[in-house]
Amino acid sequence: MTDILSNACIVTPGGVVAGALTFADGMITGIDSGATRHGIDCDGDYLIPGIIDIHTDNLERHFYPRPNIDWDPVSAAIVHDGLCISVGVTTVYDSLSVGSFGAAAARTPDNLHRLTAGLHQAAAAGVLKADHRIHWRCEAPSDVLADWLPPLAEQPLTGLFSLMDHTPGQRQYRNASRFFAMWRKEGLTEADIAARMAERAERVARNDAPNRKFVADIARAKNLPLASHDDETVAHIEDAASHGVTVAEFPVTFEAAEAARAHGMCVIMGGPNLIRGGSYSGNVPASDLIDAGMHIGFASDYVPRSLVECAFALANGRWGLPIERAVDTVTGAPARAMRLHDRGALVPGRRADMVRVRRQAGQVVVRGVWVQGERVG
Template structure:
């Protein structure tokens, strides 16, 4: 199969230019500058690489559309895939929590197995148009992490693991009063809150260090990228780097991000943080890290649409980044961080994962998506 685009604003490498693109056999065959009489006229729309999302929790929402209502896992996977493609995401690392820190029914062992098997079955049946992999988010304080991860790590879709610790009073939940206010709002008494806090801290003291070492060893043995989630200070970053982590995912302070840069880690922030203007937990703003040169990429976290918006938002005030630099935050950077060498850029020989975008009143609107040269949205 061969086709071409012309009159596109192509984002390739470190620049964007008007040109044409030739696709052959699912790969990019040629990129040329200037006008052409051959191919579909994109009317000056942006043509950028397909977005790569290293961390999205959105599959859970399609499996549990309402509390205690579970959906067919293959159906959930198909719907999830279509939603991602509609916002330009062609490669997805579906993040699932192992050893949950709360009572979320979407994160129990049986549910995790159903979700990941549903994803695999949908993929093997040719029902998914995007490329899906699994990112296991490992809650290191859990009493059940090892036994669950043992059964899940060898799943054929496993592609990344990360270290998490959601104990209140540190990392993402540094402001313990703000965090426990939601517990009290749910009807918990002061005594019940203190008991829950005490139990969480006891689990952390018992499990966190040995579980972190276990997850790191598992990642090394399987050649998986290892990320550290919500680091707060230099000690957190140093420990993660010593364990082999190469990705600093959602650092919560400037100090942690600076240390991650010094340790050669790739720094990712959540897309909603930039678009909303800050962290819902009150942690460091992605915009501040961007201004300090401490930002390498974005992951969607809980809003897949945020990635395409981040790529364009950062080209405006107060940032003024080039379009190529903004697009790289959600394409080239995640490709490099996850070891994917066949995508993330527009260049001959790479996968023809491309997205057509037009800005309407400053908002990027996806007008077409192709995965390996096939129109998928």
């Protein structure tokens, strides 16, 4: 049976088509210009591809809604999925940290297995509306990464690996002073802080290089994309490229972003960085990369709604990008980065993942969501 979304401003890779989109058996079958009132009348709203989020930390929050309170993992997955759908995200890479220093309770091996098993159970039962994958964020200096990651990587929803290093004094945390202030509040003396920093440096020297190769080998064996997280320097990018990294996620300097593009990597910035007007860590603003004409993509990081807002912020105001290019930053660009050739654009033959959107009272309002042709929101 063929369904129709009519009277829509359909955002295709070639521009906006005012008309109707037809779909059947979960796939887009046609896009036609001209007025029609058949099927669902979209009342002139935009119709954009389903948004693809390659990095969201949102799932953990529903599993551990408060300190020391863990929630049923299947229930947590359902709530998280509903939030994603409500803001137009139809493909979700749930990012989970492996080997993080001072790991939160959700990031212990036991809980990582519980959480991913719950996500898989919910997906297999058909109670999730979006298409979920797992993004394993791998702390390269970690002593436990090589032990923890292999069984986790066998989770059937695994879709992406990324390399990261959250050692204070470099990359995302170039300004280590806030760590020192936090540690002083914990009662550490200056000698304690110096000892902790020395221990962190020693751990980097011991583990970073072998762990990066270890993760890269797993990603290669599974034929899955590999990202690098929070690169600061050209040398960081060159090292990432040597391991087969194809996605530069949240580069913290303009120079690193430029180097990533020169190496053919897809640069992904945080949606909140653009919407808030800068990075909370004082790193390069996403707006600087846009101003320089750099073609980048966005991930939600910690605010799923930021992605649909990014698309329309870029199409309006100071940038005024063509709507199709603005929308591509949260649909086509992440699809290409993840090698998802069946989605990310409204063209015949792609998945019928679609979002109906309008601007109203200064806000971007999602008015309908379809996943593989089924209305889910």
